[in-house]
Amino acid sequence: MSRFDRAATILEDYLVLWIVVAVGIGLAFPSFGRLSPLTTPILAVMVGSVSLTLSPTAFRRVRPRAVGLLLLGQIGMPVAAFAVARALSLPPAVTVGFVVLGAVTPELVSPVMTELAGGNTALSTVVLVLVGLGSISLVPLAVTVLLGATVPFDPVGVVRTLLLAVILPMAVAVGLRARFPDRVGRYDRYYPSVSALMVVFVIGIVTAANAGLVRGGSRGTLLVVLVGAAVLNGVGYALGWLLGRPLTPDERVTALFSVGMRDFAVAAGVVVAAGFPPPAALPAVAFGLVEMVSSAALARHLSRHRRA
Structure with a gap:
């Protein structure tokens, strides 16, 4: 095994650990939040890397039925988010934050987690784009x-x-x-690893950018919001699994991540643009920390199960 293969294996197998380290660094060094303008190009590298494993044929094989079921799950997420916030008796501003979180697009790293878990990455990417465009209407x-x-x-x-x-x-x-299938396909082993590395960078930068908000909030409120984020994340995974039961195994894996993961960065941006008080951004920050750890652990578990 080459050094690159060993590095890729360590990165993928211990992705949860690297994410926790990135969160710790972000909280300890808020100045890294200045790198926020780099988030979009980092995401582009992340999505581009995992998309290098796809061929036009893969997109043509995406089944409309699978797309329809996953889109149905997206519509259910803001309702689930509202129910979680009300069950926890959260303040109105925080409740708005949860609803916005449920209504935004799936997390941009969901195709990466889908790829690492052995799901249908083309299906995940198609749903991501469709919901992203539809969120313009769904959020308000x-x-x-x-x-x-x-x-x-x-x-x-x-x-x-x-x-x-x-x-x-x-x-x-x-x-x-499509243009250079052999040349590009030669490095298929490393594309998911590059994307996973970008995930670590993104979570570190986003955590640093919101470190002041996390530190300045009431401990009681922060704990309840964190619990709500974990519950919503679990509900999303459960909803994705239920909707994916009639589908193929790789499509079912895709449903897990496409429904259960929410783009917390977009949610935080919407809350800021809406002029709500700072506590409205807490659900997005908490959910980002929860989902990155849970999705990495879930991807690792599913990947090991597939290998076995």
């Missing part, structure tokens, strides 16, 4: 229906982020794979 609609308030946010900014961080790198990567 969910908040209006569930809370009776309108959330003004910049839809152009959300679309721009999706274009630069997801659609463009995915298109370039798939094009390169």
Whole structure:
């Protein structure tokens, strides 16, 4: 085994550990939050790397039925988020944060976790793009229906982020794979590892950018929000698993991550754009920490099960 193979194995097998380390560094050194402008290019590298494993044929094999079931799960997530917040008797501002979190696009790293777990990465990416575009309507609609308030946010900014961080790198990567299949396919072993490394960078930067908010909040409120984030994450995984039961095994794995993971960075941005008080961003921060650890652990478990 070469040094690169060993490094890739260590990164993937101990991804949970590296994420915890990144969170600790982010909290200890908030100045790393200044790297936030690099988040979009890092996400582009992350999505582009995992998309290099895809061919146009893989996208043509995505089944409409699977897409439809996963989209149904996306609609259910803001309702689940609202129910969790109400069950915990959270303040209105924090409840808004949970609803926005449930309504945004799946986490941009969900295709990475899907790939690491042996799921259908093409299906995950298709759902990510479709929900990302649909979230422009779903976010304000969910908040209006569930809370009776309108959330003004910049839809152009959300679309721009999706274009630069997801659609463009995915298109370039798939094009390169189609044009140079042998040359690109030679390094398939390392693309998920590059994406996993980008995940560690992103969680560290986002944690550093929100370190002040985490430190300054009430311990009681922070604990309840953390519990709510963990419950919502678990509900999302359960909903994805139930919706995926009629599907193939790789599609079922995809449903887990596509429904259970939420883009906490986009959620935090929407909350800021809406002008809500700082506590409204707490669900996004807490959920980001929870989902990155849980998804990495779940991906590792499913990957080992597949190898066995």
